[in-house]
Amino acid sequence: MAGASREIDDSRMSVGMMHSASGQVLATMDGLQNRLESVVEGAVSAIRHRPSARSGLDLPATLHGVAAAAVPVRVVSLDPLGACLRMERPLPRGSHGTLEVPGLPPVPVRVVGQGDITRLALLQDKQAGAWQSSLIAYLAKLESEAA
Incomplete structure (x- = not known):
C-alpha cells in the first residue's frame, strides 16, 4: 500500500512539473508570436513605402x-x-x-x-x-x- 501511495505522489509531482513546463512553453510561444507579428508588420510597412517600386x-x-x-x-x-x-x-x-x-x-x-x-x-x-x-x-x- 505504501508503494502505491508513493507512486501516486510521484505521478502527481510529474504531472505538476509537466503542467508547469507547458505553461512556460505557452508563455514563450506567446512572446515569440508577438515578436513575429511586430517584425511582419514592420516588413509589410517597409514594402508598402519602399522607394523605386x-x-x-x-x-x-x-x-x-x-x-x-x-x-x-x-x-x-x-x-x-x-x-x-x-x-x-x-x-x-x-x-x-x-x-x-x-x-x-x-x-x-x-x-x-x-x-x-x-x-x-x-x-x-x-x-x-x-x-x-x-x-x-x-x-x-x-x-x-x-x-
Whole structure:
C-alpha cells in the first residue's frame, strides 16, 4: 500500500512539473508570436513605402535555372528587392534561378510565393548592389518614357 501511495505522489509531482513546463512553453510561444507579428508588420510597412517600386509593368523576361529549359515570363512588378511575374506554369516555392530582364544584368532570385502571380526575392550576392543601382536607373528611364 505504501508503494502505491508513493507512486501516486510521484505521478502527481510529474504531472505538476509537466503542467508547469507547458505553461512556460505557452508563455514563450506567446512572446515569440508577438515578436513575429511586430517584425511582419514592420516588413509589410517597409514594402508598402519602399522607394523605386514599380508595378503595372508588362515586360518580357526569362527565368533560367528553375526548370529544364529557360522559362519565358512577363514581369508585372519590379523593385530592388524582387519581382512579380506572370507565367504559364507555377514553379515550386524555394526554387532558385536567374532572372534576365532586357536592359538589366541577370540577377539571382528565389521563388517565394505562388498564385496568380509568382513572387521572386532577389538573392543578396556580390552583384546585388550593382543590380539594384541598374534597376533604379532602368525604372527612372521607364518612368520618363511613360511621361
